[in-house]
Amino acid sequence: MNNIDVRNKELEKLFDYLESNRLFSGVVLLSEEGEAFYKRAVGKKSEIKQQTIDAIFEIASISKSFTAVAIMMLNDEKKLRLDDDITKYFPSLPYKGITIKNLLNHTSGLPDYMEWFEDTKNWNHSRVATNQDVINYLNKEKPEVLFKVNEKWEYCNTGYVLLAEIIGMVSNLTYDEFLNKRIFTPLEMVNTSTHSQFLESRLENFSLGYIYDWEKGIYYLPQQLKEHKYVYFFDGVKGDGGIKSTAADLLKWEQAIYNNELLSQEAIDMILSSTSLKGNVTTGYCPGLHKDFGGYGLGWKLENHPRYKEIVLHDGYWAGFCTSLISYKDFNKSIIMLNNLDFTDEKLNEIPHILTLALERILFYEQVNLEEFEQLIN
Numbered sequence: 001m002n003n004i005d006v007r008n009k010e011l012e013k014l015f016d017y018l019e020s021n022r023l024f025s026g027v028v029l030l031s032e033e034g035e036a037f038y039k040r041a042v043g044k045k046s047e048i049k050q051q052t053i054d055a056i057f058e059i060a061s062i063s064k065s066f067t068a069v070a071i072m073m074l075n076d077e078k079k080l081r082l083d084d085d086i087t088k089y090f091p092s093l094p095y096k097g098i099t100i101k102n103l104l105n106h107t108s109g110l111p112d113y114m115e116w117f118e119d120t121k122n123w124n125h126s127r128v129a130t131n132q133d134v135i136n137y138l139n140k141e142k143p144e145v146l147f148k149v150n151e152k153w154e155y156c157n158t159g160y161v162l163l164a165e166i167i168g169m170v171s172n173l174t175y176d177e178f179l180n181k182r183i184f185t186p187l188e189m190v191n192t193s194t195h196s197q198f199l200e201s202r203l204e205n206f207s208l209g210y211i212y213d214w215e216k217g218i219y220y221l222p223q224q225l226k227e228h229k230y231v232y233f234f235d236g237v238k239g240d241g242g243i244k245s246t247a248a249d250l251l252k253w254e255q256a257i258y259n260n261e262l263l264s265q266e267a268i269d270m271i272l273s274s275t276s277l278k279g280n281v282t283t284g285y286c287p288g289l290h291k292d293f294g295g296y297g298l299g300w301k302l303e304n305h306p307r308y309k310e311i312v313l314h315d316g317y318w319a320g321f322c323t324s325l326i327s328y329k330d331f332n333k334s335i336i337m338l339n340n341l342d343f344t345d346e347k348l349n350e351i352p353h354i355l356t357l358a359l360e361r362i363l364f365y366e367q368v369n370l371e372e373f374e375q376l377i378n
Contacts, residue, residue, distance in 0.1 A: 026339035029247040057338040060316025063243040068299020103159035104298040105275040109145035130236040157240035164239025189249040209320015222319035322352040
């Protein structure tokens with residue numbers, strides 16, 4: 001039995017268990033040398049359809065990697081500079097000293113827009129917000145920064161909304177048009193788009209995200225539950241999320257970063273260099289796959305792991321969806337996990353992270369251990 005057969009046997013054991021216990025719904029793809037050696041679809045894509053390998057998922061914050069690369073393409077073309085102050089593009093915003101690079105690496109100190117919009121006193125939740133609504137909020141409310149520029153790192157969706165708007169201003173295309181023309185089409189990512197689930201017609205082959213009551217066997221759509229209704233009223237906001245894609249297309253995306261298909265080597269090096277905080281701290285401040293190793297570059301999480309070496313990744317969460325794209329650069333291996341199942345029981349929402357670590361161990365020739373999953377349901 002060769003190495004791939006050994007790993008496939010372990011992977012089948014893992015997903016047979018998850019499927020029989022209703023603990024995962026989605027698609028997983030593992031690759032080596034740029035080629036997929038394992039793909040499996042489990043669970044349900046919609047109320048009447050089973051999951052398929054080519055299903056389209058909301059990839060949530062993995063979208064940030066696309067926004068960052070688009071900015072770096074414009075930087076390569078000298079249409080903008082990373083040290084441009086954002087007031088060059090948004091002169092009415094009261095935030096001098098924040099640069100494009102600060103937006104990219106989450107050191108701007110800007111508050112996250114989501115909290116304000118989630119308050120029904122501020123926003124009508126029956127209305128879908130857009131990027132312009134986020135900018136209007138910043139202009140009108142002028143929320144204070146959380147910290148001075150470069151003082152610390154704090155994940156900020158607001159910054160990536162502004163980056164999407166800058167891409168539009170500089171390229172004379174909309175954010176959606178730029179991604180389609182300059183990234184999706186050249187890379188033949190034919191099933192990837194910035195489609196809005198609620199503003200546009202139903203996307204064919206789209207996986208619906210579910211919130212699942214495992215004990216009762218009941219599936220809910222996120223927008224049916226008050227605490228998850230944000231999936232509806234944030235559906236028009238782009239840049240920080242909003243991209244829909246498939247496992248196969250994300251493998252093309254991962255390989256394009258490997259092969260410098262879109263950017264100069266200088267730009268790739270900048271993207272994959274961890275942000276240095278006060279005291280020259282480059283790891284441990286960003287929640288990554290492994291505790292204590294996480295740093296952040298420009299639109300990508302970065303880890304330097306003692307065993308797995310340089311890891312480039314991003315994950316994404318949106319009610320009903322949990323996604324990961326993990327690239328092991330020194331070994332040219334990757335894991336793509338697209339999950340469309342949340343749980344009402346919070347402890348079961350640990351499954352995507354536990355699963356990803358299990359996939360990593362199998363990818364590097366270890367046996368699967370089902371005990372972690374069993375402990376969650378027993």
